[in-house]
Amino acid sequence: MEILLVEDNLDDARMTIQALRHEGVRCRVTLVRDGEEAMAFLRREGIFARAPRPDLVLLDIELPKKDGRQVLAEIRADPVLESIPVVVLTGSLVHQAIFQSEGLAVDGFMAKPVSLEQFVQVIKSLHRSWLSELILPSLDHDSSSS
Amino acid sequence: MDGYIAKPIRAQELFGAIEGLLGEPDEPVAAAAGTPPEAEPVDWSEAMRSVQGNRPLLRAVVQAALEEIPRLMAAIRQSVADRDTTRLRLSAHTLKGSLRCLGAEGVFQRAYEIEVMARDGTLDDSPRALELLENEVARVIPVFARFLERDEPHDGR
Numbered sequence: 001m002e003i004l005l006v007e008d009n010l011d012d013a014r015m016t017i018q019a020l021r022h023e024g025v026r027c028r029v030t031l032v033r034d035g036e037e038a039m040a041f042l043r044r045e046g047i048f049a050r051a052p053r054p055d056l057v058l059l060d061i062e063l064p065k066k067d068g069r070q071v072l073a074e075i076r077a078d079p080v081l082e083s084i085p086v087v088v089l090t091g092s093l094v095h096q097a098i099f100q101s102e103g104l105a106v107d108g109f110m111a112k113p114v115s116l117e118q119f120v121q122v123i124k125s126l127h128r129s130w131l132s133e134l135i136l137p138s139l140d141h142d143s144s145s146s
Numbered sequence: 147m148d149g150y151i152a153k154p155i156r157a158q159e160l161f162g163a164i165e166g167l168l169g170e171p172d173e174p175v176a177a178a179a180g181t182p183p184e185a186e187p188v189d190w191s192e193a194m195r196s197v198q199g200n201r202p203l204l205r206a207v208v209q210a211a212l213e214e215i216p217r218l219m220a221a222i223r224q225s226v227a228d229r230d231t232t233r234l235r236l237s238a239h240t241l242k243g244s245l246r247c248l249g250a251e252g253v254f255q256r257a258y259e260i261e262v263m264a265r266d267g268t269l270d271d272s273p274r275a276l277e278l279l280e281n282e283v284a285r286v287i288p289v290f291a292r293f294l295e296r297d298e299p300h301d302g303r
Contacts, residue, residue, distance in 0.1 A: 011232075011265075062243060091236075093210035094244035098196065101203045112236050 001027045004054035006038040006071065007089065008063050016058065016089075016114040025116070030054070035066025039074055042081050056123075057086045058110070061095055072104045087122055089114065185252070187285040192249030205297050208290050211248055215241070219283060222260065226272045234272070235264035245286070252282040 003020070007013040013031050020027060030051070032038050038059075041048045057075070061068035068088060075081045088099055091111025099106050108122040197203040218241040225234035242257035256279035263272050 012236075015232075090240070090243070092240045092244040093214045094207050094247050097203065097207045097210045098247065101197070101200065101206070111240075113232065 001056070002052045002054045003027045003029045004038065004041060004057045005029050005031045006033075006035070006057065006063065006068070007031065007060045008033045009060070012060070012089075012112050015112070019114045019116050019119060022116050025119070027056075034064040035068070035071045037065075038063075038071050039066065042075065042084075043078075054084060057084055058089055058114075059086055060089045069099070069102075069104075072099070072106070073102075076104050085126055186289075187250060187252055187282065188289045189249030189251060192251075193247070196247040196249075201297075205294065207248065208293055211244055212287065212290050212294070214244060215283060215287065218244075219280070222276065222279070225264075226260075226269070226276050229269050231264045231267055231269065234269075235261055238264060248290075250282075250286045253279065253286055256282050 005013060005016060007016065013033075017029050017031070020029060030041070032041050038057075040046055041051050042054070042057075044051050059068045059071060063071070066074075072086055072088070075084060075086060085107040086105075087108040087110055088095070088106050089110055089112055090096065091109075096109050099109075107126050110118050110122055193204060193207075197207060218237050221233060221237040222241070224230075225237060238257045238261040242254050242261060245253040245257065256275065260272060260275050260279060263269055263275060
């Protein structure tokens with residue numbers, strides 16, 4: 001499964017990628033570091049002409065060039081991209097309240113540092129069971145057999 | 147919807163809405179003692195911009211801030227004591243982002259200073275920076291609490 005991580009802080013990006021390095025998580029993570037680059041990747045523009053369509057976007061809020069709010073608004077306004085699940089990386093209740101009020105269909109929130117447990121919990125809570133089954137087959141098996 | 151301003155936001159409407167929701171301004175601090183008044187801890191015009199003039203949302207966001215400030219401050223205090231730079235950076239970063247949305251510039255600046263110290267791994271001055279942050283937070287919390295009291299929804303409003 002393809003995950004697009006939109007994160008400008010390399011320490012935070014490293015922590016997120018490390019959290020997802022688990023044999024039960026089947027994914028490939030691509031990192032982009034600002035909002036414009038994220039939209040270019042999603043729209044397969046320029047150097048991203050052959051980029052895969054992500055199955056999930058993990059989106060930071062404070063980003064250079066175009067912030068997370070703008071990126072999410074553009075994704076939801078684009079008929080080609082609007083169905084991509086987006087999880088916003090923030091532990092701030094203030095930001096969560098603002099995002100939820102804007103009708104931008106946030107699929108979930110994760111506080112940084114992202115942990116495997118938090119990731120599994122959010123993926124399982126998505127209303128898209130196919131995503132959970134594809135990303136977390138081993139973990140689903142583990143939890144159902146325990 | 148009560149207190150909502152359609153986009154694009156016009157300055158006069160925005161400030162009218164802010165006056166309407168705040169009522170009488172707080173009394174100037176220390177004015178009687180002849181010392182210069184301190185800057186207001188919360189810039190409500192900035193807060194209203196963040197919620198695009200949506201008054202019920204502003205109330206929800208202020209409630210969220212009052213709920214999360216104690217949790218984040220506890221994490222910051224503990225991180226300073228433990229010299230845990232990762233947790234300190236993330237907690238200060240979250241506090242900074244939340245309070246900036248609400249126009250609390252003083253908290254934003256102090257939290258940013260701590261975030262930079264944590265990022266650079268230079269924590270020698272962090273106890274003093276924490277003290278300054280505590281002072282700013284102590285100024286902001288009663289302002290938020292008063293806002294919620296004044297903005298309490300009731301019949302006929």
